[in-house]
Amino acid sequence: MPRPHDVADVADVADMDDVADVADVDQHGVEVVRSAEELRVARVRVPRERVRVSKRVVTEVRTVEVPVRVEQLVIEREPLDADGTAAPGQAATGAAPEPLEIVLREEVPVVSVRAEPVEVVRIGVRTTEAEQSVTAQLRTEHVDIDTAHLPERPRP
Template sequence: MIAQEQIPAVVDHPVYDTQGKKIGDAKHVFVDDVTGRPEWVTVKTGLFGGSESFVPIQDATVVDGHLEVPYPKDRVKDAPHVDVDGGGHLSSREERRLYEYYGIDWDDAWQRANEPGDGGWAHGAAGTGGAAGTAGAAGAAGTMPARGEGAGAMADDSLTDDSLTDDTMADDAMTRSEERMHVGTERVESGRVRLRKYVVTEDVQQTVPVRHEEVRVEREPVTDANLDQAMAGPEISEAEHEVTLHEERPVVETRAIPVERVSLKTDEVTEEETVTGRIRKERIELEADDLLGRDADEGRS
Protein backbone atom coordinates (compact mmCIF):
# COMPACT_ATOMS: atom_id res chain seq x y z
CA MET A 1 0.00 0.00 0.00
CA ILE A 2 1.32 3.45 -0.93
CA ALA A 3 1.05 6.21 1.64
CA GLN A 4 -0.37 9.61 0.68
CA GLU A 5 2.99 11.29 1.20
CA GLN A 6 4.46 9.01 -1.50
CA ILE A 7 2.13 10.35 -4.21
CA PRO A 8 4.67 12.97 -5.44
CA ALA A 9 7.15 10.13 -5.95
CA VAL A 10 4.64 8.31 -8.16
CA VAL A 11 3.06 10.93 -10.45
CA ASP A 12 4.97 11.43 -13.74
CA HIS A 13 7.37 8.63 -12.80
CA PRO A 14 7.76 5.25 -14.55
CA VAL A 15 5.53 2.29 -13.70
CA TYR A 16 6.98 -1.23 -14.05
CA ASP A 17 5.26 -4.62 -14.11
CA THR A 18 6.08 -7.89 -12.35
CA GLN A 19 8.80 -8.74 -14.88
CA GLY A 20 10.56 -5.39 -14.67
CA LYS A 21 9.11 -4.12 -17.96
CA LYS A 22 8.14 -0.48 -18.17
CA ILE A 23 4.39 -0.08 -18.68
CA GLY A 24 4.37 3.70 -18.98
CA ASP A 25 4.37 6.80 -16.79
CA ALA A 26 2.00 7.42 -13.91
CA LYS A 27 -0.41 10.21 -14.84
CA HIS A 28 -2.91 10.49 -11.98
CA VAL A 29 -3.36 9.00 -8.53
CA PHE A 30 -6.93 8.47 -7.31
CA VAL A 31 -7.51 8.46 -3.55
CA ASP A 32 -10.55 7.42 -1.55
CA ASP A 33 -12.83 10.32 -0.64
CA VAL A 34 -13.40 8.84 2.81
CA THR A 35 -9.97 7.59 3.82
CA GLY A 36 -7.67 9.74 1.70
CA ARG A 37 -5.60 6.64 0.92
CA PRO A 38 -4.36 6.07 -2.65
CA GLU A 39 -6.33 3.31 -4.41
CA TRP A 40 -5.73 3.64 -8.14
CA VAL A 41 -3.09 5.00 -10.47
CA THR A 42 -3.59 5.74 -14.17
CA VAL A 43 -0.71 4.82 -16.47
CA LYS A 44 -0.11 6.44 -19.85
CA THR A 45 0.14 3.58 -22.36
CA GLY A 46 -0.05 3.09 -26.11
CA LEU A 47 1.66 5.08 -28.83
CA PHE A 48 3.00 8.38 -27.44
CA GLY A 49 1.08 7.69 -24.22
CA GLY A 50 -2.22 8.33 -25.95
CA SER A 51 -4.35 6.35 -23.48
CA GLU A 52 -4.56 5.78 -19.75
CA SER A 53 -5.12 2.50 -17.93
CA PHE A 54 -6.27 2.13 -14.32
CA VAL A 55 -4.17 -0.05 -12.01
CA PRO A 56 -4.96 -0.86 -8.36
CA ILE A 57 -2.11 0.06 -6.03
CA GLN A 58 -3.11 -1.71 -2.81
CA ASP A 59 -0.16 -4.08 -3.35
CA ALA A 60 2.12 -1.71 -5.28
CA THR A 61 5.47 -0.47 -4.01
CA VAL A 62 7.73 2.50 -4.73
CA VAL A 63 11.27 1.33 -5.55
CA ASP A 64 14.18 3.52 -6.64
CA GLY A 65 12.01 6.35 -7.93
CA HIS A 66 9.48 4.22 -9.81
CA LEU A 67 6.27 2.34 -9.04
CA GLU A 68 6.09 -1.47 -9.26
CA VAL A 69 2.66 -3.08 -9.64
CA PRO A 70 1.94 -6.84 -9.35
CA TYR A 71 0.40 -7.14 -12.82
CA PRO A 72 1.98 -7.90 -16.24
CA LYS A 73 2.28 -5.14 -18.82
CA ASP A 74 -0.22 -6.62 -21.29
CA ARG A 75 -2.87 -6.97 -18.58
CA VAL A 76 -2.57 -3.30 -17.68
CA LYS A 77 -2.63 -2.16 -21.32
CA ASP A 78 -5.80 -4.21 -21.97
CA ALA A 79 -7.64 -2.90 -18.91
CA PRO A 80 -11.20 -1.62 -19.57
CA HIS A 81 -11.40 1.97 -20.66
CA VAL A 82 -12.99 4.02 -17.90
CA ASP A 83 -14.39 7.54 -18.11
CA VAL A 84 -14.41 9.52 -14.89
CA ASP A 85 -16.95 12.23 -14.25
CA GLY A 86 -16.23 15.93 -14.50
CA GLY A 87 -15.17 16.08 -10.86
CA GLY A 88 -12.45 13.49 -11.35
CA HIS A 89 -14.29 10.72 -9.50
CA LEU A 90 -14.38 7.03 -10.34
CA SER A 91 -17.91 5.67 -10.05
CA SER A 92 -18.61 2.65 -7.91
CA ARG A 93 -19.82 0.69 -10.94
CA GLU A 94 -16.64 1.40 -12.88
CA GLU A 95 -14.55 0.56 -9.82
CA ARG A 96 -16.33 -2.77 -9.42
CA ARG A 97 -15.72 -3.43 -13.12
CA LEU A 98 -11.99 -2.77 -12.70
CA TYR A 99 -11.81 -4.93 -9.59
CA GLU A 100 -13.38 -7.82 -11.51
CA TYR A 101 -10.92 -7.34 -14.39
CA TYR A 102 -7.91 -7.53 -12.07
CA GLY A 103 -9.36 -10.56 -10.26
CA ILE A 104 -9.97 -8.75 -6.97
CA ASP A 105 -13.11 -9.67 -5.05
CA TRP A 106 -15.14 -6.53 -4.39
CA ASP A 107 -16.56 -7.65 -1.04
CA ASP A 108 -13.23 -9.08 0.09
CA ALA A 109 -11.52 -5.79 -0.73
CA TRP A 110 -13.84 -3.84 1.53
CA GLN A 111 -13.62 -6.44 4.29
CA ARG A 112 -9.85 -6.01 4.23
CA ALA A 113 -10.31 -2.25 4.25
CA ASN A 114 -12.46 -2.42 7.37
CA GLU A 115 -10.43 -4.90 9.39
CA PRO A 116 -9.99 -3.72 12.98
CA GLY A 117 -6.73 -2.06 13.95
CA ASP A 118 -3.97 -1.12 11.55
CA GLY A 119 -4.77 -4.03 9.23
CA GLY A 120 -7.73 -2.19 7.75
CA TRP A 121 -6.44 0.69 5.66
CA ALA A 122 -9.85 2.38 5.77
CA HIS A 123 -9.30 3.16 9.48
CA GLY A 124 -6.64 5.79 8.95
CA ALA A 125 -6.80 9.29 10.34
CA ALA A 126 -8.98 10.30 7.43
CA GLY A 127 -11.49 7.49 7.93
CA THR A 128 -14.43 9.66 8.89
CA GLY A 129 -17.69 10.47 7.23
CA GLY A 130 -16.69 13.29 4.88
CA ALA A 131 -14.28 13.34 1.98
CA ALA A 132 -10.65 13.09 2.99
CA GLY A 133 -9.53 15.59 0.39
CA THR A 134 -7.87 15.20 -3.00
CA ALA A 135 -4.35 14.46 -4.06
CA GLY A 136 -4.15 17.61 -6.11
CA ALA A 137 -1.19 18.93 -4.16
CA ALA A 138 0.77 15.91 -5.31
CA GLY A 139 -0.27 16.29 -8.95
CA ALA A 140 -3.07 13.70 -9.00
CA ALA A 141 -6.18 14.21 -11.08
CA GLY A 142 -8.95 13.47 -8.60
CA THR A 143 -10.33 11.30 -5.84
CA MET A 144 -12.28 8.10 -5.54
CA PRO A 145 -15.96 8.54 -4.66
CA ALA A 146 -17.12 7.98 -1.09
CA ARG A 147 -19.23 4.82 -0.83
CA GLY A 148 -21.76 5.76 1.84
CA GLU A 149 -21.33 8.02 4.84
CA GLY A 150 -18.30 6.24 6.28
CA ALA A 151 -15.69 3.59 5.59
CA GLY A 152 -17.80 0.89 7.19
CA ALA A 153 -20.65 1.58 4.81
CA MET A 154 -18.56 0.44 1.88
CA ALA A 155 -19.07 -3.24 2.62
CA ASP A 156 -22.81 -3.02 3.06
CA ASP A 157 -24.29 -5.95 1.10
CA SER A 158 -27.59 -4.11 0.75
CA LEU A 159 -26.06 -1.67 -1.74
CA THR A 160 -26.68 -2.53 -5.38
CA ASP A 161 -25.33 -1.14 -8.61
CA ASP A 162 -28.47 0.95 -9.02
CA SER A 163 -28.20 2.48 -5.56
CA LEU A 164 -24.48 3.13 -6.02
CA THR A 165 -24.58 4.72 -9.44
CA ASP A 166 -28.04 6.15 -9.97
CA ASP A 167 -27.53 9.14 -7.69
CA THR A 168 -29.18 11.58 -10.08
CA MET A 169 -32.52 9.83 -10.57
CA ALA A 170 -34.23 12.53 -8.53
CA ASP A 171 -34.36 14.77 -11.61
CA ASP A 172 -36.57 12.22 -13.47
CA ALA A 173 -33.96 11.70 -16.19
CA MET A 174 -31.59 8.94 -17.19
CA THR A 175 -28.18 9.34 -18.68
CA ARG A 176 -27.50 7.04 -21.60
CA SER A 177 -23.85 6.26 -22.24
CA GLU A 178 -22.01 4.37 -24.90
CA GLU A 179 -18.46 3.33 -25.57
CA ARG A 180 -16.47 4.84 -28.39
CA MET A 181 -13.61 3.01 -30.07
CA HIS A 182 -10.41 4.98 -30.37
CA VAL A 183 -7.85 3.40 -32.69
CA GLY A 184 -4.23 4.45 -32.70
CA THR A 185 -0.97 3.01 -33.90
CA GLU A 186 2.23 2.04 -32.19
CA ARG A 187 5.63 1.46 -33.72
CA VAL A 188 6.92 -2.07 -33.11
CA GLU A 189 9.82 -4.06 -34.48
CA SER A 190 8.60 -6.33 -37.31
CA GLY A 191 11.85 -7.86 -38.47
CA ARG A 192 15.50 -7.31 -39.26
CA VAL A 193 17.33 -7.18 -42.60
CA ARG A 194 21.08 -7.37 -43.00
CA LEU A 195 23.66 -7.44 -45.81
CA ARG A 196 26.09 -10.37 -45.80
CA LYS A 197 29.03 -10.69 -48.20
CA TYR A 198 30.37 -14.14 -49.12
CA VAL A 199 32.64 -15.58 -51.83
CA VAL A 200 31.57 -17.89 -54.64
CA THR A 201 33.71 -19.51 -57.34
CA GLU A 202 32.57 -19.80 -60.92
CA ASP A 203 34.14 -20.87 -64.23
CA VAL A 204 34.59 -18.26 -66.94
CA GLN A 205 35.79 -18.61 -70.53
CA GLN A 206 37.65 -16.08 -72.64
CA THR A 207 39.22 -16.49 -76.11
CA VAL A 208 42.71 -15.11 -76.61
CA PRO A 209 44.91 -15.37 -79.78
CA VAL A 210 48.23 -17.28 -79.40
CA ARG A 211 51.09 -17.65 -81.92
CA HIS A 212 53.58 -20.46 -82.62
CA GLU A 213 56.38 -21.09 -85.10
CA GLU A 214 56.36 -23.84 -87.74
CA VAL A 215 59.24 -25.12 -89.98
CA ARG A 216 59.15 -24.63 -93.71
CA VAL A 217 61.81 -26.03 -96.04
CA GLU A 218 62.96 -23.63 -98.75
CA ARG A 219 65.04 -24.72 -101.74
CA GLU A 220 66.87 -22.34 -104.09
CA PRO A 221 69.25 -23.07 -107.00
CA VAL A 222 72.92 -22.07 -106.84
CA THR A 223 73.56 -18.93 -108.82
CA ASP A 224 76.33 -16.43 -109.12
CA ALA A 225 74.73 -14.54 -106.24
CA ASN A 226 75.00 -17.39 -103.71
CA LEU A 227 77.94 -19.33 -105.22
CA ASP A 228 80.39 -18.23 -102.58
CA GLN A 229 78.06 -19.46 -99.78
CA ALA A 230 77.52 -22.78 -101.56
CA MET A 231 81.30 -23.38 -101.97
CA ALA A 232 82.13 -22.44 -98.33
CA GLY A 233 81.93 -26.00 -96.96
CA PRO A 234 83.56 -29.27 -97.90
CA GLU A 235 82.63 -30.83 -101.17
CA ILE A 236 81.25 -34.09 -99.79
CA SER A 237 80.39 -34.36 -96.03
CA GLU A 238 77.72 -35.04 -93.47
CA ALA A 239 76.13 -32.12 -91.55
CA GLU A 240 73.03 -31.07 -89.66
CA HIS A 241 71.36 -27.73 -88.96
CA GLU A 242 69.04 -27.05 -86.04
CA VAL A 243 66.31 -24.40 -85.70
CA THR A 244 64.60 -23.54 -82.37
CA LEU A 245 60.83 -23.19 -82.58
CA HIS A 246 58.76 -20.83 -80.33
CA GLU A 247 55.09 -20.60 -79.38
CA GLU A 248 52.82 -18.49 -77.15
CA ARG A 249 50.79 -19.94 -74.30
CA PRO A 250 47.88 -18.33 -72.33
CA VAL A 251 48.80 -17.01 -68.88
CA VAL A 252 45.95 -16.43 -66.38
CA GLU A 253 46.06 -14.08 -63.40
CA THR A 254 43.23 -12.54 -61.32
CA ARG A 255 42.95 -9.08 -59.85
CA ALA A 256 40.32 -7.82 -57.34
CA ILE A 257 38.75 -4.55 -58.39
CA PRO A 258 35.72 -2.69 -56.85
CA VAL A 259 32.65 -2.97 -59.07
CA GLU A 260 29.62 -1.95 -56.95
CA ARG A 261 28.53 -0.29 -53.71
CA VAL A 262 25.56 -1.91 -51.88
CA SER A 263 23.74 -0.37 -48.88
CA LEU A 264 20.42 -0.73 -47.02
CA LYS A 265 17.77 1.98 -46.94
CA THR A 266 14.17 1.91 -45.71
CA ASP A 267 11.11 3.30 -47.45
CA GLU A 268 7.93 4.03 -45.50
CA VAL A 269 4.82 2.57 -47.10
CA THR A 270 1.33 3.47 -45.91
CA GLU A 271 -1.39 0.85 -46.13
CA GLU A 272 -5.01 0.80 -45.05
CA GLU A 273 -5.88 -1.77 -42.39
CA THR A 274 -9.36 -2.36 -40.99
CA VAL A 275 -9.62 -2.73 -37.22
CA THR A 276 -12.63 -4.48 -35.72
CA GLY A 277 -13.64 -3.88 -32.12
CA ARG A 278 -16.60 -4.41 -29.86
CA ILE A 279 -18.26 -1.54 -28.01
CA ARG A 280 -21.21 -1.41 -25.66
CA LYS A 281 -24.13 1.00 -25.80
CA GLU A 282 -26.91 1.63 -23.37
CA ARG A 283 -30.49 1.64 -24.57
CA ILE A 284 -33.45 3.15 -22.76
CA GLU A 285 -36.92 1.68 -23.24
CA LEU A 286 -40.27 2.78 -21.94
CA GLU A 287 -42.10 0.30 -19.73
CA ALA A 288 -45.59 0.85 -18.30
CA ASP A 289 -47.46 -1.11 -15.64
CA ASP A 290 -51.23 -1.51 -16.29
CA LEU A 291 -52.56 -1.03 -12.79
CA LEU A 292 -56.20 -1.56 -13.86
CA GLY A 293 -55.55 -4.84 -15.66
CA ARG A 294 -56.74 -3.49 -19.00
CA ASP A 295 -55.24 -4.46 -22.30
CA ALA A 296 -52.37 -2.30 -23.35
CA ASP A 297 -54.29 -1.08 -26.39
CA GLU A 298 -57.43 -0.02 -24.53
CA GLY A 299 -58.00 3.65 -24.00
CA ARG A 300 -55.53 4.70 -26.72
CA SER A 301 -56.76 7.51 -28.88
Protein backbone atom coordinates in the same frame (compact mmCIF):
# COMPACT_ATOMS: atom_id res chain seq x y z
CA MET B 1 -40.25 19.45 -10.39
CA PRO B 2 -40.14 15.99 -12.00
CA ARG B 3 -36.91 14.89 -13.64
CA PRO B 4 -36.52 13.08 -16.97
CA HIS B 5 -36.43 9.27 -17.35
CA ASP B 6 -32.92 8.81 -15.93
CA VAL B 7 -34.15 9.53 -12.39
CA ALA B 8 -35.87 6.81 -10.37
CA ASP B 9 -37.35 6.49 -6.92
CA VAL B 10 -35.31 5.04 -4.09
CA ALA B 11 -37.17 1.72 -4.44
CA ASP B 12 -35.78 1.28 -7.98
CA VAL B 13 -32.20 1.96 -6.90
CA ALA B 14 -31.84 -1.41 -5.16
CA ASP B 15 -32.43 -3.19 -8.50
CA MET B 16 -29.97 -0.98 -10.43
CA ASP B 17 -26.93 -1.28 -8.13
CA ASP B 18 -25.39 -3.88 -10.44
CA VAL B 19 -25.88 -1.74 -13.55
CA ALA B 20 -24.61 1.75 -12.67
CA ASP B 21 -23.07 3.83 -9.93
CA VAL B 22 -25.64 5.43 -7.73
CA ALA B 23 -25.08 8.86 -6.18
CA ASP B 24 -26.25 9.88 -2.77
CA VAL B 25 -29.96 10.16 -2.28
CA ASP B 26 -31.20 13.68 -1.67
CA GLN B 27 -34.64 15.08 -1.33
CA HIS B 28 -35.24 15.19 -5.06
CA GLY B 29 -34.33 11.56 -5.87
CA VAL B 30 -31.41 9.54 -7.10
CA GLU B 31 -28.83 10.27 -9.79
CA VAL B 32 -27.51 7.41 -11.89
CA VAL B 33 -24.24 7.81 -13.78
CA ARG B 34 -24.30 6.16 -17.16
CA SER B 35 -21.07 5.10 -18.88
CA ALA B 36 -20.21 4.36 -22.49
CA GLU B 37 -17.05 2.95 -24.05
CA GLU B 38 -15.12 5.06 -26.50
CA LEU B 39 -13.00 3.68 -29.30
CA ARG B 40 -9.44 4.96 -29.09
CA VAL B 41 -6.91 3.76 -31.62
CA ALA B 42 -3.16 4.16 -31.31
CA ARG B 43 -0.34 2.98 -33.54
CA VAL B 44 2.52 0.81 -32.35
CA ARG B 45 5.58 -0.18 -34.42
CA VAL B 46 6.07 -3.94 -34.39
CA PRO B 47 8.52 -6.12 -36.33
CA ARG B 48 6.96 -7.24 -39.61
CA GLU B 49 9.72 -9.01 -41.47
CA ARG B 50 13.43 -9.73 -41.13
CA VAL B 51 15.56 -9.30 -44.22
CA ARG B 52 19.18 -10.38 -44.52
CA VAL B 53 21.43 -8.82 -47.08
CA SER B 54 24.41 -10.85 -48.18
CA LYS B 55 26.60 -11.35 -51.19
CA ARG B 56 27.28 -14.68 -52.83
CA VAL B 57 29.77 -15.72 -55.43
CA VAL B 58 28.54 -17.47 -58.55
CA THR B 59 31.17 -19.26 -60.59
CA GLU B 60 30.76 -19.62 -64.32
CA VAL B 61 33.01 -21.13 -66.95
CA ARG B 62 34.04 -18.69 -69.64
CA THR B 63 35.98 -19.64 -72.75
CA VAL B 64 37.95 -16.98 -74.59
CA GLU B 65 39.79 -17.50 -77.88
CA VAL B 66 43.35 -16.16 -77.58
CA PRO B 67 45.58 -15.89 -80.67
CA VAL B 68 49.04 -17.34 -79.95
CA ARG B 69 52.16 -17.57 -82.07
CA VAL B 70 54.44 -20.56 -82.37
CA GLU B 71 57.90 -20.53 -83.97
CA GLN B 72 58.47 -23.40 -86.36
CA LEU B 73 61.70 -24.65 -87.83
CA VAL B 74 61.99 -23.88 -91.50
CA ILE B 75 64.48 -25.89 -93.48
CA GLU B 76 65.44 -24.66 -96.91
CA ARG B 77 67.52 -26.88 -99.07
CA GLU B 78 69.47 -25.63 -102.01
CA PRO B 79 71.14 -27.89 -104.48
CA LEU B 80 74.92 -27.74 -104.91
CA ASP B 81 76.60 -26.91 -108.15
CA ALA B 82 77.90 -29.71 -110.30
CA ASP B 83 81.35 -29.36 -108.87
CA GLY B 84 80.02 -29.65 -105.28
CA THR B 85 80.37 -26.04 -104.33
CA ALA B 86 77.78 -23.97 -102.64
CA ALA B 87 75.70 -21.61 -104.58
CA PRO B 88 76.88 -18.01 -104.85
CA GLY B 89 76.57 -16.15 -101.59
CA GLN B 90 77.12 -19.28 -99.48
CA ALA B 91 80.37 -19.93 -97.74
CA ALA B 92 81.73 -23.42 -98.13
CA THR B 93 83.39 -24.91 -95.16
CA GLY B 94 85.79 -27.77 -95.47
CA ALA B 95 85.74 -28.83 -91.83
CA ALA B 96 82.92 -30.61 -90.11
CA PRO B 97 80.53 -28.04 -88.72
CA GLU B 98 79.74 -27.86 -85.03
CA PRO B 99 76.23 -28.77 -84.04
CA LEU B 100 73.87 -25.85 -84.38
CA GLU B 101 71.23 -25.30 -81.71
CA ILE B 102 68.19 -23.19 -82.31
CA VAL B 103 65.63 -22.44 -79.57
CA LEU B 104 62.09 -22.35 -80.89
CA ARG B 105 59.63 -20.30 -78.89
CA GLU B 106 55.86 -20.27 -78.53
CA GLU B 107 53.28 -18.08 -76.84
CA VAL B 108 51.08 -19.63 -74.21
CA PRO B 109 48.06 -18.00 -72.64
CA VAL B 110 48.60 -16.79 -69.08
CA VAL B 111 45.37 -16.43 -67.14
CA SER B 112 45.01 -13.95 -64.33
CA VAL B 113 41.80 -12.94 -62.60
CA ARG B 114 41.22 -9.59 -60.94
CA ALA B 115 38.08 -8.41 -59.17
CA GLU B 116 36.79 -5.15 -60.60
CA PRO B 117 33.88 -3.15 -59.17
CA VAL B 118 30.95 -3.31 -61.57
CA GLU B 119 27.94 -2.08 -59.62
CA VAL B 120 26.88 -0.31 -56.43
CA VAL B 121 23.72 -1.64 -54.82
CA ARG B 122 22.01 0.73 -52.41
CA ILE B 123 19.60 -0.70 -49.88
CA GLY B 124 17.19 1.44 -47.90
CA VAL B 125 13.82 1.47 -46.21
CA ARG B 126 10.82 3.39 -47.52
CA THR B 127 7.70 3.95 -45.42
CA THR B 128 4.35 4.06 -47.17
CA GLU B 129 1.01 4.97 -45.65
CA ALA B 130 -2.28 3.17 -46.09
CA GLU B 131 -5.67 3.17 -44.43
CA GLN B 132 -6.63 0.16 -42.32
CA SER B 133 -10.09 -0.41 -40.90
CA VAL B 134 -10.43 -1.20 -37.21
CA THR B 135 -13.65 -2.72 -35.91
CA ALA B 136 -14.53 -3.08 -32.23
CA GLN B 137 -17.64 -3.68 -30.18
CA LEU B 138 -18.45 -0.82 -27.85
CA ARG B 139 -20.73 -1.19 -24.87
CA THR B 140 -23.03 1.53 -23.59
CA GLU B 141 -24.98 1.46 -20.36
CA HIS B 142 -28.67 2.27 -20.53
CA VAL B 143 -30.84 3.12 -17.54
CA ASP B 144 -34.17 1.32 -17.45
CA ILE B 145 -36.85 2.37 -15.04
CA ASP B 146 -39.40 -0.25 -14.07
CA THR B 147 -42.32 1.28 -12.22
CA ALA B 148 -44.60 -1.76 -12.45
CA HIS B 149 -43.55 -3.08 -9.02
CA LEU B 150 -44.02 0.16 -7.13
CA PRO B 151 -47.09 0.66 -5.03
CA GLU B 152 -49.46 3.28 -6.32
CA ARG B 153 -49.11 6.60 -4.57
CA PRO B 154 -52.11 8.60 -3.93
CA ARG B 155 -52.14 11.84 -5.82
CA PRO B 156 -52.82 14.90 -3.82
